[in-house]
Amino acid sequence: MAAKPKPSRDSLRWWEETRSDSEHLVDWLLDQYRGEVTAAGRIEHLRDAYARPGSRAHRVLTVIAGQERRHADWVAGLLIARGLEPEVRGEPEARYWARTLPGIADLETGCAVGAHAERMRLERIEVIAADTSAPPDIRDVFIRILVEERFHERAFRALATQESLERTREAHALGREVLGLVP
Numbered sequence: 144m145a146a147k148p149k150p151s152r153d154s155l156r157w158w159e160e161t162r163s164d165s166e167h168l169v170d171w172l173l174d175q176y177r178g179e180v181t182a183a184g185r186i187e188h189l190r191d192a193y194a195r196p197g198s199r200a201h202r203v204l205t206v207i208a209g210q211e212r213r214h215a216d217w218v219a220g221l222l223i224a225r226g227l228e229p230e231v232r233g234e235p236e237a238r239y240w241a242r243t244l245p246g247i248a249d250l251e252t253g254c255a256v257g258a259h260a261e262r263m264r265l266e267r268i269e270v271i272a273a274d275t276s277a278p279p280d281i282r283d284v285f286i287r288i289l290v291e292e293r294f295h296e297r298a299f300r301a302l303a304t305q306e307s308l309e310r311t312r313e314a315h316a317l318g319r320e321v322l323g324l325v326p
């Protein structure tokens with residue numbers, strides 16, 4: 144099992160800046176909404192392309208996709224509470240996926256790509272969940288999301304192989320770099 148990701152100083156600084164600026168915060172919630180909605184679609188696509196119906200992988204990917212959809216609903220609730228219409232707009236993380244998705248050749252490399260991406264996202268969610276002065280509704284949602292994203296990271300890793308994790312690592316690092324999330 145992978146070690147728990149530690150919040151980097153970068154993540155802490157990012158959250159302090161985001162939390163204190165309501166426009167920033169709302170933009171970030173919209174990004175999260177888009178991320179969750181599109182994650183569900185990507186995972187179902189991976190499942191339908193490479194997992195045999197009735198297999199364990201097929202079941203696990205179905206559960207993960209369903210949870211991503213539920214996360215989108217939870218984040219939508221946060222947006223609605225702030226008077227905003229949840230909508231999928233823009234696609235900044237397309238630059239990340241453009242680096243990593245071409246490396247998917249089978250179930251193992253697909254799950255390896257998923258494991259790297261989930262792990263990256265956990266770094267930031269951990270920071271929010273740990274922040275007792277965060278807006279309570281946001282913190283509550285991200286504490287719930289955190290539990291399930293940790294499961295996704297473990298489940299993807301378990302469906303991947305050491306070799307596929309290694310093979311997809313460089314594309315992940317490059318994708319992270321284009322997002323400005325250099326470790």
Ligand SMILES: [Fe+2]
Binds near residue numbers: 182211288292
């Ligand atoms: Fe999610």
Ligand SMILES: [Fe+2]
Binds near residue numbers: 211291
């Ligand atoms: Fe996830």
